[in-house]
Amino acid sequence: MTKLQVVAAVFIRDGNVLGCRRAPGRVAAGQWEFPGGKVEPGEDPRFALQREVAEELGIDVTVGDLLDRTPTAVGELTIDLACYGITEYSLEPIASSDHDALSWFAPEDVFAVSWAKPDLPMVRKIAAWRMWRSQNSAVSFENVDPSRA
Numbered sequence: 001m002t003k004l005q006v007v008a009a010v011f012i013r014d015g016n017v018l019g020c021r022r023a024p025g026r027v028a029a030g031q032w033e034f035p036g037g038k039v040e041p042g043e044d045p046r047f048a049l050q051r052e053v054a055e056e057l058g059i060d061v062t063v064g065d066l067l068d069r070t071p072t073a074v075g076e077l078t079i080d081l082a083c084y085g086i087t088e089y090s091l092e093p094i095a096s097s098d099h100d101a102l103s104w105f106a107p108e109d110v111f112a113v114s115w116a117k118p119d120l121p122m123v124r125k126i127a128a129w130r131m132w133r134s135q136n137s138a139v140s141f142e143n144v145d146p147s148r149a
């Protein structure tokens with residue numbers, strides 16, 4: 001089975017998380033995911049994520065912690081998806097070359113849309129951040145502890 005190493009960016013703004021809808025004509029069009037893409041052979045995953053985000057969203061980011069890494073079988077492929085928190089970004093993401101919609105989701109609203117299957121472990125963690133936020137005034141990377149999700 002072919003394994004694809006894919007990296008994805010979890011942006012947080014005011015406690016909301018950025019989701020992107022794959023544009024018509026792309027693999028898995030219409031599904032929601034995080035910005036990112038495939039790691040090239042021999043490439044550092046964090047560097048790959050910076051490169052993909054720059055290509056797709058046209059912005060520079062600082063890549064923080066690995067929040068989730070789960071391999072998922074999708075047809076004949078295994079998607080080895082690693083999701084990293086983005087700690088700083090040069091500009092607000094507003095448009096993407098690969099997506100036809102960008103939206104910020106509160107943790108309690110993440111399941112309002114249909115996510116790509118490999119993204120579900122990360123999305124479940126985000127949904128669990130609601131409990132964490134209810135004990136704290138705001139969610140941010142400074143006070144989200146991924147081990148609690």
Ligand SMILES: Nc1nc2c([nH]c(=O)n2[C@H]2C[C@H](O)[C@@H](COP(=O)(O)OP(=O)(O)OP(=O)(O)O)O2)c(=O)[nH]1
Nearest residue numbers: 006008027033034035036037038079081116118119
């Ligand atoms: N970018 C991204 N891809 C994801 C996610 N979840 C998921 O299953 N995928 C899948 C879709 C694709 O099969 C693969 C990544 O492909 P891509 O098309 O985004 O990557 P890329 O920009 O490097 O590809 P390409 O257009 O250069 O061929 O991983 C996700 O959250 N973000």
